Amino acid sequence: xxxxxxxxxxxxxxxxxxxxxxxxxxxxxxxxxxxxxxxxxxxxxxxxxxxxxxxxxxxxxxxxxxxxxxxxxxxxxxxxxxxxxxxxxxxxxxxxxxxxxxxxxxxxxxxxxxxxxxxxxxxxxxxxxxxxxxxxxxxxxxxxxxxxxxxxxxxxxxxxxxxxxxxxxxxxxxxxxxxxxxxxxxxxxxxxxxxxxxxxxxxxxxxxxxxxxxxxxxxxxxxxxxxxxxxxxxxxxxxxxxxxxxxxxxxxxxxxxxxxxxxxxxxxxxxxxxxxxxxxxxxxxxxxxxxxxxxxxxxxxxxxxxxxxxxxxxxxxxxxxxxxxxxxxxxxxxxxxxxxxxxxxxxxxxxxxxxxxxxxxxxxxxxxxxxxxxxxxxxxxxxxxxxxxxxxxxxxxxxxxxxxxxxxxxxxxxxxxxxxxxxxxxxxxxx
Numbered sequence: 333x334x335x336x337x338x339x340x341x342x343x344x345x346x347x348x349x350x351x352x353x354x355x356x357x358x359x360x361x362x363x364x365x366x367x368x369x370x371x372x373x374x375x376x377x378x379x380x381x382x383x384x385x386x387x388x389x390x391x392x393x394x395x396x397x398x399x400x401x402x403x404x405x406x407x408x409x410x411x412x413x414x415x416x417x418x419x420x421x422x423x424x425x426x427x428x429x430x431x432x433x434x435x436x437x438x439x440x441x442x443x444x445x446x447x448x449x450x451x452x453x454x455x456x457x458x459x460x461x462x463x464x465x466x467x468x469x470x471x472x473x474x475x476x477x478x479x480x481x482x483x484x485x486x487x488x489x490x491x492x493x494x495x496x497x498x499x500x501x502x503x504x505x506x507x508x509x510x511x512x513x514x515x516x517x518x519x520x521x522x523x524x525x526x527x528x529x530x531x532x533x534x535x536x537x538x539x540x541x542x543x544x545x546x547x548x549x550x551x552x553x554x555x556x557x558x559x560x561x562x563x564x565x566x567x568x569x570x571x572x573x574x575x576x577x578x579x580x581x582x583x584x585x586x587x588x589x590x591x592x593x594x595x596x597x598x599x600x601x602x603x604x605x606x607x608x609x610x611x612x613x614x615x616x617x618x619x620x621x622x623x624x625x626x627x628x629x630x631x632x633x634x635x636x637x638x639x640x641x642x643x644x645x646x647x648x649x650x651x652x653x654x655x656x657x658x659x660x661x662x663x664x665x666x667x668x669x670x671x672x673x674x675x676x677x678x679x680x681x682x683x684x685x686x687x688x689x690x691x692x693x694x695x696x697x698x699x700x701x702x703x704x705x706x707x708x709x710x711x712x713x714x715x716x717x718x719x720x721x722x723x724x725x726x727x728x729x730x731x732x733x734x735x736x737x738x739x740x741x742x743x744x745x746x747x748x749x750x751x752x753x754x755x756x757x758x759x760x761x762x763x
Contacts, residue, residue, distance in 0.1 A: 392521055395517050395520055395521040396521060398517055399514055399517045399518060399521065402510050402513055402514045402517065403514060405510060405553050406507055406510040406511065406514065408557065409503055409506055409507050409510070409553065409556065409557065410503075410507060412503070412557055412560045412561070413500060413503040413504075413507070413560070415560075415564060416496060416499065416500055416503070416560045416563060416564055417500065419496070419563075419564050419567045419568065419571070420493060420496050420497070420500075420567070422567075422571055423489055423492065423493060423496075423567050423570065423571050423574075424493060426489070426571055426574045426575065427486055427489040427490070427493070427574070429574075429578070430482055430485060430486050430489070430574055430577070430578060431486060433482065433578060433581070434479060434482055434483065434486070437475060437478060437479055437482070437581075437585075438479070440475060440585070441472070441475045441476070441479070444468060444471055444472050444475060445472070447468055448465070448468050448469070448472070451464065451465055451468070462595075462599060463595040463598070463599065464592070464595050464596050464599045467588070467591050467592045467595050467596075468592060470588065470591075471588045471589070471591075471592055474584060474585070474588050475585070478581045478584065478585065481577060481581075482577055482578075482581060485570075485573060485574055485577050488570055488573075489570055489574060492563075492566060492567055492570050495563060495566075496563045496564075496567055499556075499559050499560050499563045500560075502556045502559070503556060503560065506552075506553060506556055624690065624694070625694075627690070628687065628690050628691065628694070631683055631686060631687050631690065632687065634683055635680060635683045635684060635687065638676055638679050638680045638683060639680060641672075641676055642673060642676040642677065642680065645669050645672045645673045645676060646673060648669050649666070649669045649670070649673065652665070652666060652669070
């Protein structure tokens with residue numbers, strides 16, 4: 333049945349095949365283009381994936397290298413800081429030992445002052461400038477010089493410790509910064525696309541303030557290490573100086589103590605010998621005094637006897653005056669009696685003169701004994717001089733007995749062990 337819409341013209345059968353073939357070719361060309369495009373997209377995707385993975389791997393390798401580098405620098409800084417702190421500990425211990433040694437040196441100086449004070453207790457002719465006094469003054473000057481030198485070394489150690497402490501401060505901040513940087517790099521290394529906090533960052537390419545280049549960063553850390561090494565070397569030199577100063581001080585004090593000990597023992601020996609000599613002289617003088625007094629008594633007895641003889645002779649002469657007449661003559665008995673009286677008077681005068689001189693000499697000795705306080709002719713067997721001198725010397729020996737019987741300070745230094753002996757061993761070593 334015909335319709336109103338029926339086309340007026342009909343195509344041919346061949347044209348229908350041509351149209352069908354043309355549509356097939358167009359579809360095939362479209363598919364080919366789509367396939368080529370898909371292959372190109374796949375290749376691009378694979379290429380970008382590979383490049384992305386390579387870039388991530390390269391970044392991870394760089395992060396790993398950076399982490400290793402920062403860890404190496406951090407470990408080197410930590411090791412250097414530990415060496416610096418160890419040297420500071422040794423130097424601080426040596427400084428403490430030196431300070432304790434100065435305290436003991438002050439005690440030794442007090443012993444020296446006490447010894448000089450005891451020397452000043454000597455009186456009269458015993459208060460002299462003897463070798464003991466000279467050696468004690470030398471020792472006092474030596475102790476003062478040693479104290480000044482050691483105090484200067486302690487001051488140097490104090491300033492060196494401050495310098496080392498300032499050098500250590502740079503380590504703490506540098507090590508802390510490197511730890512933070514290493515932890516940040518480790519977190520970045522472990523981060524992936526599925527990690528939390530991953531997203532677009534608007535300011536990812538900004539440069540932080542005060543950012544440094546790699547060479548400057550290395551120079552700063554290297555400078556910190558160099559400063560620490562220089563401080564360690566200076567600290568080691570000062571530590572060695574403290575060690576040598578202590579041992580030189582002990583050796584010099586021991587040498588001077590031996591000198592003082594020797595002259596003090598010699599002085600005691602000389603004083604004891606002088607005391608024995610004085611005791612001998614005392615006994616001899618007392619004996620001579622007794623003999624002198626005995627002679628004075630004998631002289632007085634002789635004078636009394638001479639006076640009795642004079643009285644007898646004068647009485648005989650007076651008695652012969654009673655002769656009468658021609659018998660009262662100057663005969664031989666008369667002349668003999670006159671000569672006897674004259675001789676007796678001369679003898680008495682001579683004896684009285686000798687007695688006066690002996691008595692005057694005895695009075696002079698008594699006055700001299702009272703004024704000078706010597707022991708000659710004194711009632712006490714010994715004077716107050718020599719026993720006091722002996723007690724003074726013995727007191728110096730006793731006050732110089734070891735201040736502490738068992739005190740030693742042993743501290744380990746970097747290259748040696750410092751052992752501080754009691755300063756009493758450096759003063760008079762034994763009684």
